[in-house]
Amino acid sequence: MNRMKTTLTALVILLYNIIVYSQVNVEWIQMFNGIVNAADRANSVTVDVLGNVYVTGQSVGDGTNYDYATVKYNSAGIQQWAVRYNGPGNRIDKSNSIVVDDSGNVYVTGSSRGNGTLDDYATIKYNTLGVEQWVARYNGPESYDDFATSIAIDGFSNVYVTGISLGLSSDACATIKYNSEGAQQWVKRYNSQKINTEIKYFISIDNSGYIYVTGSIDDSGNLLDYATIKYNSSGTQQWVAKYNGPERYSDIVTAHVLDDSANVYVTGYSRSIFTDYDYATVKFNSSGIQQWVSRYNSPGSNNDFAASIALDGLGNVFVTGSSPGPGTKSDYTTIKYNLTGVQQWIQKYDRSANSYDYANSLATDGSGNVYVTGYSFISGTSDDYATIKYNPSGVLQWFQTYNGSGNKEDQANSIAVDSTGNVYVTGLSIGSVSNYDYATIKYIQSPNTPNDLSATAVSASTIELVWIETSKNEIGFKVERSTNADTNWLSIDSVAQNIVTYTDTNLSGNKVYYYRIYAYNTAGNSDYSNVALDTTFNPVGIILGEGPIPANYSLNQNYPNPFNPSTKISWRSPVSSYVSLKVFDVLGNEIATLVDEYKPVGNYEVEFSTKGGQAAGSHQLSSGVYYYQLKAGEFVQTKKLILMK
Incomplete structure (x- = not known):
């Protein structure tokens, strides 16, 4: 009997739908509605080693416009704290990225309107109780808009942020290092002739403390290209690696990821004159040398927009995004490449023939399973969260949607998976009596087979x-x-x-x-x-007639072991033969002969006792390790027993 459901079953449970191949439940759903019941939008989720969940984004405050709003839940979904940050300009403040260190300190970054400046980077550290430790702001040299989009920390609790810094003379990708106390250590600007404010930059730190920043940059007047910049811990540029697509169009980075060998994987979309925008995924090694490029053009050569990238422990690469299929609207399109960039499989998710499906985020677990989230809607209806799991072979395991209490717009923006396979999704959802709220969901999956x-x-x-x-x-x-x-x-x-x-x-x-x-x-x-x-053993010795005839010789472990003063040794003989069973000390000296005679086929058990002189040669046995050896025909096997007085 198979205890997993193997037929496609549609369940409607409260506000979410489940299509089940393998089993999954909603463990909890938590809403966060800001202090004035206005718009709240979650942008990023992460989880720590204890299963605590952290969400950050923006939330309208009381007379403060949008503020940073960061929320911590414990593993049971109970809110531990919620903290807000209103910048000095009392205008729009949006938190874009979050990371948690091994001590449970929380770091967020984004953009915040200054007092007398435009948007600035604003990076904040909170301790494990949600108490603000420091705020570090950055206003570019020309006091134009600055939007931080990504954050990372190293093993020394140094904090790194990157993003867009605009200016009159030139725009730049600006990367900053802060020490653990929030003091700025350096700023590195990589100029670009043109940066769209919708572009994002991404940052990662390798095991040696090198920093990798990736985004779209135009430093030669050839429109935007993929660009990855490597800095050392002092901020010295090591190299810049670029990718320019096959035509003279902009190439837009949407995500990057770093492996344990400091290879960098970049994805996004790149236009060709004949195929419109295609997925374009590139691997650079730790020296910045391009290893491979894999492009994906959907049937019909329509626009294909990659949105997220992740790796598994074997070096396989997973990319997801949105792409139309034959006779469909936009579908989730998820691709697996091997470590040399060769496509292994491609899977599409189309909720229905008339649905629009947009994948926003992707994660993998330790077993190589792939999780994708985003949103899906049918023309004339509202968006719903849509979350999918594929196994390493690309076979759909389960699919879930979430329709909020307002039966209106619900868009998942970020996904995370913890070490036990629990899945966390966050985004925005309109409630029945509220505006946009954070909606964070924890899914628990049935266990793997022992x-x-x-x-x-x-x-x-x-x-x-x-x-x-x-x-x-x-x-x-x-x-x-x-x-x-x-x-x-x-x-x-x-x-x-x-x-x-x-x-x-x-x-x-x-x-x-x-x-x-x-x-x-x-x-x-x-x-x-x-x-x-x-x-089980024969309680009296030879077993004949009742049990099955043994298929092979086998010598079982004595029981009990360790023993004092006696233990039982059993074996099986598939054919009649002469049998010898002896006990030896660690030097190879024979201690006892338990069996030395012809035995018919069967299962046997004998007792070895250190009482009553059974130990040959009247040896007085002391505590220690001994060995027993069975010889039957050409079969010889030796096992260890322990006497403990």
């Missing part, structure tokens, strides 16, 4: 089970037992999360028992593990 279940008989009444845990999100494991492998499965017990052993006792001797297990949580059950079996 692997490699084994069963080992250790006595006439006991079998021990061992398996490999493949998830960290299970509540526990259920153990089932049968005596015929096909029917009459009984649930005999459960064990807690992270426990991977079970001892089944009070069994009958000389009998075959079959076992299987599954993991479970509030989202559902995993598939069953493999079936494992073993035969």
Whole structure:
């Protein structure tokens, strides 16, 4: 029986819809409505190692226009704090990017209207309680608009931000380093003849402390090209790597990501005269040398806009965005490339033939599964969140939509996945009695199937089970037992999360028992593990006639082990043969001969005791390690036993 749902099932549960291939539940939905019930828009979400969730964006304040608004939830979805920042200009302040350090300090950056200036960078550090530690502002040299779009931290709690800095003479990508106290260490400006204020720049730090900034730059009058700039920790430029598409059109970066070897992967859209805009994904190595370019042009050569990029642990690259399909409107279009840039698969999501589907964000988990979120609507209706999971082969695992209480506009902007496979999505949603609100959702998935279940008989009444845990999100494991492998499965017990052993006792001797297990949580059950079996020992010695004929020779581990003063040793003989079973010390000296005779086919058990002179040569055995060896025909096997007095 398969405990996972394998047919496509539509469920309507409160305000969200679920199409289930594998099992997933909404763990919680949390709304954040600002202090004046006006527009609140979440832009970014992240999660820490404890499962706390952080969301940042902008929220209209009481007489303050938009303010930064950053919210922390614990793993149960209970709001821990919400903090606001109103810049000195008392105008529009928008937080665009968030990061959390290992101590739970929170850093956000974005744009904030100054007092006597236009928009400035504004970067803020909060401690784990949400108390503001410092604010660092940056106004470019010509006091024009400055929009920070991305933030990163290094292992020393230095903070790096990048974004757009406009001026009369030239525009620039401006990158800033602050120390852990918020003191500016340096500013590096890379000039561009033309920057659209809708462009974003992205920043990452490698394991050696080098900084990588990527965006679209025009430094030669050839319109905008992809450009990645590498700086050292002192702000010295190391190299600039560029990509100019096949035609003389602008190439727009929408995301970048860095791997553990400091290779940089950049995606966005690049126009060709015959195909309009295409996905264009580029890999540069740590020296800035282009390794490959992969472009995607949809059937019909319409506009294709890549929006997000992520990697898995094997170096595969995943890109998502929006692209029309044959006879459809805009669809989610997600592509997997291998480490050399060769396309592995492409998957489209079209909610219906008349729907418009726009993917905004992508994430991967430790198993190489891919998660995509954005929004979907049918002409004449409002937007809904739409979140999808694919397995590493590109097979759809589940799909969820979220329609807010106002049955109006709902747009997911950002997605994150934690180490246990929980999925977090945030964005904006119009409530039934409110304006735009933050809407943050946590999805919990059913556990993965436990692997490699084994069963080992250790006595006439006991079998021990061992398996490999493949998830960290299970509540526990259920153990089932049968005596015929096909029917009459009984649930005999459960064990807690992270426990991977079970001892089944009070069994009958000389009998075959079959076992299987599954993991479970509030989202559902995993598939069953493999079936494992073993035969309990004969309580008197030779087993003939009742149990199955052994298929192979096998020597079992003695039980108990360690022992004092006696232990039992069992073995199986598939054919009749002369059998020798002896005990040796660590120097190879023979201590005891337990069996030395011809034995017919069967299962056997003997007792080795250190009492009553059984130890050959009247040895007085001390605590320590000993070995027992079975020889039967050409079969020889040795195992260790431990005497502990």
